[in-house]
Amino acid sequence: MKSPLAVTLSLLAGLAIMAGSGQLLADPIASSAKPLALRNIMKDMGKNAQAITEGISHEDWLQVEKAALLIADHPQPPLPEKMRIMSFAGTRIGTFKSYDGETHDAAKMVAKAARGSDGEGVILAFQKLQTACHSCHQAFREPLVKHFYETR
Ligand code: HEC
Numbered sequence: 001m002k003s004p005l006a007v008t009l010s011l012l013a014g015l016a017i018m019a020g021s022g023q024l025l026a027d028p029i030a031s032s033a034k035p036l037a038l039r040n041i042m043k044d045m046g047k048n049a050q051a052i053t054e055g056i057s058h059e060d061w062l063q064v065e066k067a068a069l070l071i072a073d074h075p076q077p078p079l080p081e082k083m084r085i086m087s088f089a090g091t092r093i094g095t096f097k098s099y100d101g102e103t104h105d106a107a108k109m110v111a112k113a114a115r116g117s118d119g120e121g122v123i124l125a126f127q128k129l130q131t132a133c134h135s136c137h138q139a140f141r142e143p144l145v146k147h148f149y150e151t152r
Pocket of ligand 1 (some may be wrong): 036039049097129134136140145
């Protein structure tokens with residue numbers, strides 16, 4: 001008897017294989033008006049990134065640390081949405097996940113430097129963080145918006 005987790009994982013693997021071989025048709029609920037949970041998560045990422053720059057200006061390292069930890073531990077979209085995103089990304093899902101991982105690691109570095117009131121360290125790590133955000137946006141934002149939101 002498979003555990004529910006194992007079932008989910010094999011389902012995900014199956015989806016990834018289908019997506020990779022190009023068999024997956026357009027997302028069935030694509031272009032529905034309802035925004036992805038991802039968009040709200042991203043809105044919060046933007047707010048927290050702003051809180052970091054503001055914190056740097058005021059040398060408010062506690063604010064920087066808190067905002068950085070919120071970015072590092074950002075919420076995940078619900079599982080069905082994750083599956084839609086996986087099938088959208090197809091073989092590029094590894095790249096997508098690695099940008100998320102880079103974001104997590106850089107945000108942790110920002111938090112750590114902030115904890116030590118190390119302003120220069122914060123700024124260096126924040127540059128890495130923004131690079132991670134930017135890389136994912138460059139690679140995925142436009143295609144994702146097309147895929148999920150644009151009706152043809
Ligand atoms: C793994 C990929 C990925 C990473 C990493 C990532 N983003 Fe995003 N982001 C996206 C995608 C995809 C969208 C488009 C979502 C949509 O329009 O529904 C987006 C959209 C946004 C938006 C626009 C939201 C809106 O109102 O439409 C903001 C702001 C944002 N991201 C901030 C950030 C910040 C700040 C970081 C880094 C701390 C970050 N993102 C890291 C993928 C990523």
